[in-house]
Amino acid sequence: MSTSTISHGSSWPHLLVDSFANVASTTQSGKTIYGPWNRLLNTLFPPDTQFEVVPHYSISNDATDVMIFLLIYIETSPIFLVELKQPSDFRYSSKRQEADIKMRQCFLDCVDEMQIPVLHGVSVFGTKMAFYRLNKTSHVLEPRKIVPDRDRLTDIAPKDWWCWDILEEEGADKFRAVVExxxxxxxxxxF
Structure with a gap:
């Protein structure tokens, strides 16, 4: 399979790189971010294996803002979660907060069906990633929730949580390590 090098030496198949490049070069919303991530997950969890990539849609209070979850299952057991948001939303604290809340709700909904000891998840804005993990036994979810101050504005989903980029070597390596x-x-x- 032909690969291409992205910044710092990360390599992915050319079709995948092109798919992400098309997202970066367009101002359209909607399916743009879904395509590359769907392609990536189906590359890492091929459809001719026991894994199944299943889309779920969540509409926020703003009816124009659709959040897409790609859940990977074996049979009826969730094994990996990916939440997708448009890259343009990243700059807004409220959109990051909404993404964090939705991730936590998704983990809560999945915990009873878990058959593996740790459920990993990734919250994504474009190519920026924040990694989550839920321990089935202790029910501890990382990153730990930031409790807002009663009297002051609190950024409960800080930008630095999304410090990984799927198209950079360190981000690609971390993502691959989680998948492995x-x-x-x-x-x-x-199962």
Whole structure:
């Protein structure tokens, strides 16, 4: 399979790189961010294996703002979560807060169906990623929730949570490591 090098030496298949490049070069909203991430997840969790990538849609209070979740399952058990938001939303604290709240709700909805010890998730704005993980036994979800101050504005989903980029070497490596951890956990469970 042909690959292309993105900043700092990260390599992905050319079709995937082109898909992300098309998102970066367009001002359209809607499907733009969904395509590259769907392609990436179906590359890492191929459809001819036990994994199934299933889209879920969540509409916020602003009916024009659709949040897309791509949940990866084995049978009816969730094994990996990816939440997608448009890159233009990243600059707004309220959109990051909404993304964090939706991620936490999604983990809460999935915890009873978990069959692996840790459920990983990624919140995405374009190519920027924040990594989440839920321990099934302790029910501890990281990153820890930031409780807002009663009297002051509090950024409960700081920008630095999304410090990883899927098209940079460190971000791609971290994403691959999480996927490999998920696959290793799945290999030890009978579904």
């Amino acid at each position: 951890d998920v696959k290793a956990m799945c290999s030890g469970v009978i």
